[in-house]
Every structure is written in C-alpha cells, then in structure tokens.
Amino acid sequence: MNAKTNGEKPDLTPRRRFLANLMGGRKGKRISASNPTSVACVELIEKVGVHFPEAHTDARAMAELAAAGYEVLGFDTIMPEFSVQQEAAALGCEVNWGNDNMMPETMTHPVKSPGDVVIPDNLLEKPSIKVVLDAISLLRHEYGDRVAILGKVMGPWTICYHTVGVEDFLILVRLDPDQVRAYLEAYMPVTIAIANAQLRAGADAVVLPDHATGAMVSAGTYAEFLVPVHHRMLAQIGGPTILHICGKCLDRIPDIATEGYDGYHFEWQNDPKKAVEAAGGQVSLLGGISNIEALLQGTPDDVHRQARYNIEAGVDSIGPECAISLQTPLENLKAIIAAAEEGY
Amino acid sequence: MADFSLIAQALDQGDRDKTVALTEAALGSGANPQEIIAQGLQAGMAAVGEKFSSGEYFLPDMLMAARAMKAALEVLAPALEQTGIPTIGKVVIGTVEGDMHDIGKNVVATFLSGNGFEVFDLGLNVPAQKFIDEVKEKKADILGMSALLTTTMPVMGRVIKGLEEAGLRSSVKVVVGGAPVTQDYANYIGADGYAHDGGRAVPVCRELIGK
Ligand code: B12
Ligand SMILES: [Zn+2]
Numbered sequence: 001m002n003a004k005t006n007g008e009k010p011d012l013t014p015r016r017r018f019l020a021n022l023m024g025g026r027k028g029k030r031i032s033a034s035n036p037t038s039v040a041c042v043e044l045i046e047k048v049g050v051h052f053p054e055a056h057t058d059a060r061a062m063a064e065l066a067a068a069g070y071e072v073l074g075f076d077t078i079m080p081e082f083s084v085q086q087e088a089a090a091l092g093c094e095v096n097w098g099n100d101n102m103m104p105e106t107m108t109h110p111v112k113s114p115g116d117v118v119i120p121d122n123l124l125e126k127p128s129i130k131v132v133l134d135a136i137s138l139l140r141h142e143y144g145d146r147v148a149i150l151g152k153v154m155g156p157w158t159i160c161y162h163t164v165g166v167e168d169f170l171i172l173v174r175l176d177p178d179q180v181r182a183y184l185e186a187y188m189p190v191t192i193a194i195a196n197a198q199l200r201a202g203a204d205a206v207v208l209p210d211h212a213t214g215a216m217v218s219a220g221t222y223a224e225f226l227v228p229v230h231h232r233m234l235a236q237i238g239g240p241t242i243l244h245i246c247g248k249c250l251d252r253i254p255d256i257a258t259e260g261y262d263g264y265h266f267e268w269q270n271d272p273k274k275a276v277e278a279a280g281g282q283v284s285l286l287g288g289i290s291n292i293e294a295l296l297q298g299t300p301d302d303v304h305r306q307a308r309y310n311i312e313a314g315v316d317s318i319g320p321e322c323a324i325s326l327q328t329p330l331e332n333l334k335a336i337i338a339a340a341e342e343g344y
Numbered sequence: 345m346a347d348f349s350l351i352a353q354a355l356d357q358g359d360r361d362k363t364v365a366l367t368e369a370a371l372g373s374g375a376n377p378q379e380i381i382a383q384g385l386q387a388g389m390a391a392v393g394e395k396f397s398s399g400e401y402f403l404p405d406m407l408m409a410a411r412a413m414k415a416a417l418e419v420l421a422p423a424l425e426q427t428g429i430p431t432i433g434k435v436v437i438g439t440v441e442g443d444m445h446d447i448g449k450n451v452v453a454t455f456l457s458g459n460g461f462e463v464f465d466l467g468l469n470v471p472a473q474k475f476i477d478e479v480k481e482k483k484a485d486i487l488g489m490s491a492l493l494t495t496t497m498p499v500m501g502r503v504i505k506g507l508e509e510a511g512l513r514s515s516v517k518v519v520v521g522g523a524p525v526t527q528d529y530a531n532y533i534g535a536d537g538y539a540h541d542g543g544r545a546v547p548v549c550r551e552l553i554g555k
Binding site for chain 2: 006101167296
C-alpha cells in the first residue's frame, strides 16, 4: 500500500466496492462483505417470511430471500441460489427440495458411463435452471444500480458427484482416468451455458463451485484433472468468475491462482495469511470466516476477530466460508459487516 | 507357505487382480482363510487407513483398496462357509436424519469392515428410531453415527436418549464423527467415543470393546 494518500478515500457503492475487490482494483474506504454462497438461515427466513422449499423453486421467493442478505444484513452482494442441486435436477437426478430445516439433496445418480450423459436442448428452460435466471433478472431490475448480483453454477466435477455419485466417480481417478476426463468434457458445456445465461440475465459475476477438496482428492489430482478443464471453461465464460471449493485447499491454491478465475472463495481452516501468500496476487480471495467455530458457535466478537484477521492478511472480500448453517444467528452475520465498516 | 504380506501390499496398492490372484494362490496352497484375512487383507487395510489419516492417501486410493478387499473376500467366501468371516464385533452405522453427507461415513464403514468388524450400514438420512431398532435387532456392540451439518448434529444426542429409553444404552457403545463434531461435543451428548477420521475410528472402536 502507498504510505500516503491525499485526503479521504472514496466511499464506493456496494456494487463497485465488491467488483473492485474481485477484479483486484482500487480500494475504497473499506473492504466489501460478500456471500458467494448462501446466507439463508432460519432467523432470516422468519424475518422475511419466505420459506424453503419455495425459495429454491419460485423465482420471486428466491429473489426476496436472497435480497435480505443486503437489506437485513448489509452484504455488498446478493446471491440467489441456495442449493447445490439446480443442475442435477435439470440433468435427470431426482431432488428432494427439503424444507426450512433441511437443505435439498440429490436422491438418485442415474449416470453410469460418459455415454449416458445427455444434455437437454432446453437446458436453460428447465425449471431448476430458469428459476435462478429469473431471480437474477428480478434482482438486476431492483438492485442493479447499487448491489452486486452473483450467479452460481456447479462446475463439471461437482456435477459428476451428483449425476454419477461421489464414490463411483472418484474411484475412476485411479481406475479409469480417461473416463474422468470424458465426464468433465461432457459436462463442461453445461457449466459454460448456464454461467453465460446468468451473465446475460444480469449477474455481475458467477460463482463456480467445483468441490475437489483436500479431504477427497490430492493436489496432484487437482492439477491433473481440474486445471486443464477450468482453463478451457473459463476461456468461454464471458464475465467475472469466482471458484468455490470449501475444505482444506492450501496445497492447491497455487494451481487455482493460475487457472484464470477472478476470485477464489475459501475456508478459514486455510490460514488466511498463508492463503494470500499462496495466491500470490493472481486471484482475489473471498470468504475466510469460519461457519462453525465463529458464525454458528461463536460470539460477534469471535466473528469480528476472524474478520479483522482476514482484512489484515490481505484477503480481498470477507464473508462466510461456505453456505452457512441454517441456525446461524443474525447478530453474528452482522458482525462481519461491522468489521468491514471499520475500514482497512 | 503363502506370503501374506504380499497380499497386504497388493491391497494397499489397490491392485484388485493381484490381491485376488495372491488370495487364490494362498488358499490353494492350503493356508487358513482366517489367517489370510487377518494377516493379509486386514493388515493391508490397516496400512491404507494409516496413510489416509496422515494425508498420503485420498478417497480414490481408499476406494481402490476397498474394491480389492471385496473381491478377495468373495474368493474366500466358500472356504469360510462353515466358520463365517471372523469378526471382532458388530457395528451398526449411518448418517443421521436430514443429512445427505455420506462419504465420511462410508470411509469409516470401509475401514471398520476392513479391520474385522461386521458392519451394518444403514445408509444416509437415517431416522432415529431406525438406529434404535437396528441396534436391538443386530445386537450391535457399537453404534456409529455421522453428521456433517450443524443442523443434524443434535440428532445424535436424541438417538442416545432414545437408546436409554429403550433400555439399550448399557449394551452398546456409541461412537460419533463428522467434520463439525468434536471430542467435546461427543462428551456433551454422552457418546462413548469419537474419531477425527476413518483411520482412527478403528483403534477407537477396538478399544471400546476391548479387542
Ligand atoms: C463434499 C461435500 C458435500 C457434497 C456431499 C456428497 C455426499 N454424498 O456426501 C455435496 C456437494 C452434495 C454437499 C451438499 C451440502 N453441503 Co457439503 N460439504 C462437502 C465437503 C466439501 C466435504 C465433506 C466430505 O465428504 N469430506 C470427505 C470425508 C472423507 O470427510 P468427513 O466427511 O469429514 O468424514 C471423516 C471424519 O469426519 C470422520 N467421520 C465422519 N463420520 C463419522 C462417523 C463416525 C462414527 C466416526 C467415528 C468418524 C466419522 O471420518 C471420516 C473419514 O475420514 C464439506 C467441507 C468440509 N469442510 O468438510 C462441506 C460441508 C460439510 N457442507 C456444508 C453444507 C452447508 C452443505 C449444503 C447445506 C450446501 C447447500 N447449500 O445445499 C448441502 C447439504 C445437503 C444435505 N441435506 O445434507 C457445510 C456444513 C456446515 C454445517 N456444518 O452446517 C460444510 C462443512 C462446508 C462448510 N464449511 O460450511 N456437500
Ligand atoms: Zn462449500
């Protein structure tokens, strides 16, 4: 940082603040607080009176609950997709959409070989995909002049967890690596098509979860299978992108940094200082606040401490590390914004 | 005299065909199937568990070893018809209701069965009553529960209460796990054991039943 700036730093709008942070641009008075993944929780649901499963399946309900992240909590972003199953539902998996106390889940894994992969011609018209596109349009209309709107679509690796089943897919890493590549190749167009549709609908940036996390596969596997696919995928997505991989990932951040994402959304268990070092300024870091230790089980002071630690470490935008636990207290979420408002 | 350590090694490497071939050869040369399991297959699985715990192995490696073990046990099945596969204890295991994370639970089930436990896997999203019924029916020595969501963690405590009410609590040891679960939480809900990962679940369960 420059030792001296003349006078006051500009106070950016939430949207500009977030986009500047995401794209590695100028810093205003304070860091942005963002939620690349869901901040829906029971208290928030009760406050706005919009419930699950409607908020997964009805565009207006989805937009309204998502907007509460800005209206009630004060985040600089609005991200309307709460589940990780929208693509799975569009690709033939049976999905149980849950309720206020239970997040949705994929019940069946119908794909047995890469040859089984069928991408419907009307992918963008499938209800679970269209609902998000419509919610993004509604939000763009209402908040586009102030707040950053985020889209979200699963990457090909996570899509395989759902359609093939986690274990049947992961064993192929050793059993038949060519099949892994064939699957990723087959699903990559799904991610590209939905990401671009969300950008057209009005998203400022798109979050791409692709859970090749340290508890499941090695950094070597990440480099071998994910990196080349992400490279090609990103070349075809026409707007800012944020990778989300929760869990232990410090060992693969150097690879992530070279993939071409604008942001990487990471967990607190990857020490933020080390994460910043590993990213080497090549990708912005988002998130960094522990969902369980701080947001769920901690006090506002605990959240504040982690938030300030992230800011001091040089993380670019702070927020929960992943979709928050449904019983997270609102006062803990508000502590994130309070810490951001103190400035750099 | 068959070399059981080669079987262990083949399993550790996840080489199914080699594990099967060596198991067949050992059996053909008159080796005791129980010894093949204990000194070959289970020894191999124990090594895999240690490497998984230490971060040297990942899920694909564990899945390959489990696949090799399953195939080798099929080879031994006819020879074991009289005696059955030797077991050191019965475990009923599942992911609690409302929770669809089953990878960790499957890892634990694999390591336990690979190390001589007879495992009844109830799958995921298992209702509390189902755990209780199965513990009773299977006369389980150990009940294992997995929860990855903070919303579903309290369900484990409720199952323990249910076991008490059903008069089953003293006859079964309860072990719990899953990313957000801690030793403190396990103590708090009155569980008997906790393990941070699948490799460590084996010694914890062995200790609980004194094997
Ligand atoms: C992969 C994953 C998924 C997959 C699950 C696929 C599957 N079939 O299991 C998918 C993508 C579907 C998914 C969905 C969701 N997920 Co998820 N997921 C993960 C992730 C990245 C890894 C979990 C995993 O499998 N690890 C690998 C295994 C091997 O490790 P493990 O599970 O910890 O198990 C080991 C130990 O814990 C222990 N163990 C486990 N069970 C047991 C049992 C016993 C008896 C013993 C002794 C030991 C033991 O041994 C195991 C082997 O070593 C974690 C991140 C993290 N930090 O853990 C989030 C995480 C668990 N998910 C989370 C969330 C929020 C969700 C969703 C709600 C997201 C959403 N918006 O919909 C949904 C929930 C769906 C539902 N209703 O359950 C949160 C949970 C927060 C919380 N605690 O409340 C986490 C922690 C991420 C985070 N930091 O916030 N997820
Ligand atoms: Zn996540």
